[in-house]
Amino acid sequence: MSQECVYITTPIYYPNDLPHLGHAYTTVLADVVSRWSTLLGYETFFLTGTDEHGLKLQREAEKRGVSPKAFVDQMSEVFKGYWRKLGIEYTRFIRTTDPDHEELVKRVIAELWSKGLVYPSVYRGWYCAACERYYSEREYAVVNERPQCPIHQRPLEYIEEETYFLRLSQYRDYVLKVLREDNVVFPRQYAEEVASKIELEGLQDLSIARPRERVSWGIELPFDTRFTVYVWIDALLNYLTGAGFAADRERFYRLWKGSVQIIGKDILWFHTAVWFSLLAMLGLPPPKKLVVHGFLTVKGQKMGKSTGNVTSIDDMIARYGSADAVRFIVARVANFEKDSEVSWDIYDSIYSGDLVNNYGNLVRRVTSLALKHLGGVVERIVDKAHAKVVEEFVVKAIEHYNNIRISEAVKAAMDIAHETNAYLNREEPWAKEKPIKTLYTALESIRLATLLLQPAMPTTSKQILAAIGVEPEKGLKQFVFGYIEKYHVKESPIPFRKLPKT
Numbered sequence: 087m088s089q090e091c092v093y094i095t096t097p098i099y100y101p102n103d104l105p106h107l108g109h110a111y112t113t114v115l116a117d118v119v120s121r122w123s124t125l126l127g128y129e130t131f132f133l134t135g136t137d138e139h140g141l142k143l144q145r146e147a148e149k150r151g152v153s154p155k156a157f158v159d160q161m162s163e164v165f166k167g168y169w170r171k172l173g174i175e176y177t178r179f180i181r182t183t184d185p186d187h188e189e190l191v192k193r194v195i196a197e198l199w200s201k202g203l204v205y206p207s208v209y210r211g212w213y214c215a216a217c218e219r220y221y222s223e224r225e226y227a228v229v230n231e232r233p234q235c236p237i238h239q240r241p242l243e244y245i246e247e248e249t250y251f252l253r254l255s256q257y258r259d260y261v262l263k264v265l266r267e268d269n270v271v272f273p274r275q276y277a278e279e280v281a282s283k284i285e286l287e288g289l290q291d292l293s294i295a296r297p298r299e300r301v302s303w304g305i306e307l308p309f310d311t312r313f314t315v316y317v318w319i320d321a322l323l324n325y326l327t328g329a330g331f332a333a334d335r336e337r338f339y340r341l342w343k344g345s346v347q348i349i350g351k352d353i354l355w356f357h358t359a360v361w362f363s364l365l366a367m368l369g370l371p372p373p374k375k376l377v378v379h380g381f382l383t384v385k386g387q388k389m390g391k392s393t394g395n396v397t398s399i400d401d402m403i404a405r406y407g408s409a410d411a412v413r414f415i416v417a418r419v420a421n422f423e424k425d426s427e428v429s430w431d432i433y434d435s436i437y438s439g440d441l442v443n444n445y446g447n448l449v450r451r452v453t454s455l456a457l458k459h460l461g462g463v464v465e466r467i468v469d470k471a472h473a474k475v476v477e478e479f480v481v482k483a484i485e486h487y488n489n490i491r492i493s494e495a496v497k498a499a500m501d502i503a504h505e506t507n508a509y510l511n512r513e514e515p516w517a518k519e520k521p522i523k524t525l526y527t528a529l530e531s532i533r534l535a536t537l538l539l540q541p542a543m544p545t546t547s548k549q550i551l552a553a554i555g556v557e558p559e560k561g562l563k564q565f566v567f568g569y570i571e572k573y574h575v576k577e578s579p580i581p582f583r584k585l586p587k588t
């Protein structure tokens with residue numbers, strides 16, 4: 087097991103503004119996957135970062151009257167600060183302005199050029215700077231006689247200019263094969279969505295250069311310095327830089343074999359049609375898994391800065407009192423197939439129902455009973471019937487985590503807490519003098535639920551394990567019911583405070 091690697095990536099975000107809950111959604115989910123694989127004992131590499139070049143950033147810096155570099159220097163620190171607040175434990179924070187990345191992009195583009203995969207031509211089309219992409223006639227709607235971006239609902243800009251194209255069209259059959267036959271894209275519905283689009287519209291060559299006079303803020307095209315590299319090509323290649331493609335090829339292959347890329351469905355096309363082709367051009371296979379999630383929506387609309395409907399990460403942390411609670415809520419509402427509506431009502435009821443009244447209450451009850459009735463020392467006597475119930479949920483949760491079914495995994499942990507609260511109500515240990523069996527069984531249930539919640543709530547889990555005197559370990563063997571010989575409960579924490587009444 088220790089030889090296997092897991093390489094987890096998030097999209098690299100445009101640092102044109104503060105990250106919001108939509109960005110936190112992907113990043114927290116990726117962090118949960120990363121922490122789960124670390125918990126199992128895999129060598130884990132978790133990459134996130136910022137996508138710093140291109141027209142969008144150039145314009146934002148201009149608007150603020152600062153240089154693009156000064157602007158992204160400042161904003162990438164803001165992103166790091168938010169990830170710190172949210173307990174995101176990345177291995178590398180990549181910036182597309184990092185020298186090793188700029189170097190890699192130039193080398194890759196030069197290689198594509200030398201392989202004859204890039205050719206000069208003219209592009210005419212409609213562009214959305216917020217998406218940093220062109221839209222075809224089939225893709226945009228016409229509103230007030232002007233083509234409009236389907237994501238941002240803003241007018242597109244007409245652009246006609248000299249550029250260089252990448253021969254994506256040669257990879258049509260290859261991409262279709264990966265989508266349909268290789269089990270890369272998860273959930274499968276997204277693979278079919280892209281495959282149908284390609285069948286209907288074909289796979290067109292992609293413009294990968296921008297005239298410097300229009301987009302100066304970018305990496306220079308190595309064979310024609312009048313141009314900069316299109317920001318999406320620059321951005322996608324971050325996944326290669328991050329895994330050390332240029333620095334250590336052997337290590338790169340080891341990581342790439344275990345790659346799990348997590349994205350939102352808005353950037354599905356780039357991460358399939360474009361990315362799989364680009365990788366193939368470099369002689370590389372697609373990632374092991376491309377995990378795609380739906381949007382966080384507000385009244386059915388994608389949360390986003392340009393729509394003006396963002397939920398701030400700070401507000402979430404302030405409302406629920408800790409980053410862990412926010413992480414749990416995000417994990418609990420994670421939905422890959424569908425969009426997930428953001429609502430304080432839903433989030434409050436998850437917080438109160440799952441964390442305060444169910445799991446938190448169980449921890450408080452059992453630890454205080456153990457201290458009061460047994461002085462905190464609880465020897466191993468297992469109630470087999472309850473152990474069996476818990477074990478079934480543990481098996482389910484592990485399976486869910488391994489299949490990146492995060493919401494189902496944390497739900498199974500909550501089911502353990504729920505069943506154990508019911509078990510206590512039936513057994514009434516408070517009415518007994520030495521309720522060793524009931525309390526040992528309940529403590530084991532807490533330990534297992536807590537281990538399962540550890541990827542989602544790392545800080546709280548650590549505190550709770552410490553309160554019941556358990557040292558965190560790595561690997562699967564600790565997931566056996568009855569693993570602990572004797573508990574030494576140290577304190578009775580209240581991990582989650584009630585929400586103030588409104």
Ligand code: MSP
Nearest residue numbers: 097098099100108112137321322349350381382389
């Ligand atoms: N820079 C590109 C990605 C390049 S990756 C090689 C980009 N950046 S972005 O800042 O716009 O972030 C997009 C990603 O943020 C989405 O794919 C998704 O993971 C996350 N989300 C941003 N808003 C979101 C929602 N409202 N809902 C869910 N995820 C959202 O695109």
